[in-house]
Amino acid sequence: MYLDYFPYESLRPYQDAMLDDVYGTVRGGEHAVLMIDAPTGSGKTSCISAALAAAPGKIAVAVRTVSQIDVYLDEIAKIWSKTRHRPTIAYMVGKQKMCPLADEFSGESVYAGCARLREWTKRKMIARLGEVGGKFYDPSQDKSAHQSVPGYRTFCPYYMMTREVFELQGKPHFRHSGPILDLVDDLRGGIRPPDRFIRECRELCPYEVMSLSAKGSDVVILNYSHLFSPEFQEIIFDWLEMDRGSLTLFVDEAHNLGDAVRALNTRVLSPRMIDLAEKEVEKYQQSMGQSRLQESSLDASSRLKGVEVVRTLLPRLRKYIQSRQVRMQEGEELLDADLFRDFLYRGFDDVEEALSAATEVAVMVAELELAEGDRENLQGDIEPSLAHVLLFLGDMEMAERDLSYQRKITVAGTGDKKRAWLEVNNVDPAPLVRRVTDNVNATVMLSGTLSPLEAYELYLLAEKDRAKKISLPNLFPPENRLLLVAKTATTQLEKRDESGNKREITEHIEAIIEEVAGNVAVFFTSYSMMNQYEATCKAAARKVGKMLYSEPRNAEDVPAILEDFFRAAKKRGAVLLGVSGGKLAEGIDYKGEALSGVAVVGLPLGFYNEIQRETNQYYVRKYGQKNGMLIAYTLPAINRGLQAAGRVIRDASERGVILFCDRRFREGGRSGVLSFLPKWIRDELVVTDAAKSRVIIRARVAEWERERV
Structure with missing residues (x-):
């Protein structure tokens, strides 16, 4: 067994x-x-x-x-x-990571570009079927047909190799090719990580190979x-x-x-989506009147009414977003639903009827999109922009009846790079x-x-x-870890800038950087707080000969920083600054010497704005004051703190220091954070002020050093 x-x-x-x-x-x-x-x-x-x-x-x-x-x-x-x-085991990885042509899709998503090329590829294969004058066409036996210029593709050579086309009752049909079936059989005889998997696919589409492998695993x-x-x-x-x-x-x-x-349950509406929706209506308005769309005069009248609704709503949506973009600073706000609806539906007697008419047009656009392409492959990959707009407006109306739906507007960037979009999301998963x-x-x-x-x-x-x-309890040896919690230090707003409190935080940070040998990470509640204490961390690191690295805003810069940080562990060590819940505090395995100490500075609660207040109110109504506030506000903060702390001690043989630099982690009672922490953490926490934390850390590190000798 x-x-x-x-x-x-x-x-x-x-x-x-x-x-x-x-x-x-x-x-x-x-x-x-x-x-x-x-x-x-x-x-x-x-x-x-x-x-x-x-x-x-x-x-x-x-x-x-x-x-x-x-x-x-x-x-x-x-x-x-x-x-x-x-x-047998298989996996599905997104096309953006697996597609050999991903870098060639400029101005469109990999999924949209893939769907377009797949359709062109099938058309080419059908044409070749006619050219060879037979009932069957196998691209793997026709190497001359695989010429495709990068950046100017008229078909996908990788997808072409996964299919064969044959004629049945005068119509072309597609099936998986011999090469892809042979490769899938071969893959089931081994276990391959994604990078090796891609290499072994060679001239076949990795995504098609993945999906076929997954069906039989x-x-x-x-x-x-x-x-x-x-x-x-x-x-x-x-x-x-x-x-x-x-x-x-x-x-x-x-x-x-x-x-x-x-x-995943968030819909976003941007000006670009509105532009694309307008182009769809223009592109298909003539087609919608052609004879192939069999309809009664009543249907035609309804469709024309729907087009009129769409042509009224789309410019209004764009104008609304643009006006808010001009007036708002960078950030997000709850959307004033009454003002939005009054502006958008002005002149409409029945909003539900108007949206229904517009939806008919969106459905017709989608049908025509599929009629021009390949239903089997386009379905699920492309959602026409007009359909997206109507689904968005439908969710906006849903928010009138369902309090779990939240409507907001977001503005990012400044100056010429400033942009805005609308969101509607369900806060209850x-x-x-x-x-x-x-x-x-x-x-x-x-x-x-x-x-x-x-x-x-x-x-x-x-x-x-x-x-x-x-x-389950923590089964690693408790003597290999030291868990500290600040007695008085806190990042609570009313205490954050008090000189005595800032001194306590500073000295706690200095203690873990200077007394823990090797690599240390310090995670803050926000980038602004990280910047506030960066000079302190830099001075402490310089004092003991450690390098300092800070979490970048751009995720693409993370691998290079981590590589330097890991390399520093083999020398005198380094200090890594980051944000709880950020790119460096979750999902990264700091194994072995990669990390010997972590300080979680502050309880990483979310920004308490009107959006958070509305979320809190929803969960309080659903589960009562204690459980509602815990789920909506405190639980995410506890999780971010525990995730950050958990970056150290990833194996039973490793040793490390964890410092919760906020007194709220030690506060008990029915709603205190301490009561929600895992039992092994509650049992092992040592409450200390900054002066004693240095002494405690130094003593434990010295003990570990003696055991190594």
Whole structure:
């Protein structure tokens, strides 16, 4: 059995219980949910072995980032090497990362460019079928037809190699080519990370190879967006032939699921989308009157009315956004719904009737888009801009009835680079999460920071006791870590600028930078606070001969900074400054000597503006004052703090210092932050002021140094 495989023998008693719970949940089915809060090193990913032993069908693993794919590939590789079982595993990575032509799509998304080239490719193949004068055309046997100029593509040579075209009853039909079927069979005999996978695809489209591999695999790894996007969900289930009733779902890093689903359930409307929608109407207005669109005079009248509505609404939407862009400073504000609706629908007797007429036009535009192209491949890849505008307005109207919908306007940049857009999003992820969990065989949610479990259960599932919940202790040796919390220092607004408080924060930061040998990270609540204490960190780093690196605003600069930071660990060490919840504080594995100490400066609460207040009010109405404020405001801050702190001590053999530099982390009571922290942290926290923190850190570091000798 798969359960014969225990990769973490020293943790066996705890892992036994965890694997038993996974096995029982998956075996029992009935749409059960299991939530597991297990710190780093608990062997969470080994739960896949128990699920494989019990699952009635395919297992889907939902991950947030591509980097998490390797963890599960390694786990399946261990199962292959340590048991007689060889479960197959595949993954789906976005086209922007996999497409060999991605850099050639200028001014359009990879998905739109891909759909366009696929259609042109099929047209070319049909033409070649006629030219060769046969009933069948195989591009792999026609190398002369593969000439395509980069930047001026008239077809995709990679997609062409994945298909064959044949004639049946006078019509062309497509099927997978021999080369792609052979490659997929070969891939199932091994386990390959994404970079190697791309190389082995050679002249075949990696995305097509991935999707075909996923259909026949025991385990398929997907992004959150594949499974929880309200628009893409149905397509991916059907496309990958995943039967909901027999599917077992793993959600990795489940503490991120709620925010990810909220982001997926956000519609954005920009001036560019309005421009594109207007072009669609102009392009298809003549076509909509042609005879191929069979309609009665009543239908034609309705369609003309719809066009009139669209041509009225689009300029008004653009004008509204432009006026707010001029008046607003950079940032975001709640949209005044009454003013917006009065401006947009002025002169319309019935808003619902007007939107219905406009929607008919949007549907017709979409139908004509598909009629000109390839229905099978365009569907799900392209959403016409006019349809997007009407869906946006529909959600805006939904917000009139459903308080979980939030409407806002955002302005970014200044001067000539200033731009604005409208947003409508649903702040409650539970309905979309339940749409999945209530229809699959079983769901297992895994995270190292899913504490408190009861709060995450309400946030993600909206029901007490909907899930079985288990929490594992930190199994790393407690003598290898030192957990400190500030006695008086805080970043609370009313205390933030007091001289005594600033001195305490400064001295805490200096203590961890100067007394912890090797690499240290200091994470702040915001970029402005990071900048405020940058001089302090620089002086402390210089005093002990360490380099200083700061989190960049541009994500593309992160790899280079991390490479230098990791390299510094082998010398005298370095100091990394970042923001809790930012690019450097989550999702990066600082293994080995990469990080020896972390300071979390401040409780990283979200900016308390009218948007946050509205979110708080929604959850207070739904769950009461205590649970509502915890879920809406405090829980995200706790999670950001724990994620930042968790960057240090990634293995049982590692040692490190964690400093929570804000007194709120030690405050207990029913609503205090301390009561919501994992038990192992509560038990080990040492409360100290800045002067004593230096002494405590120095003593523990000296003790570790003696043990090394």
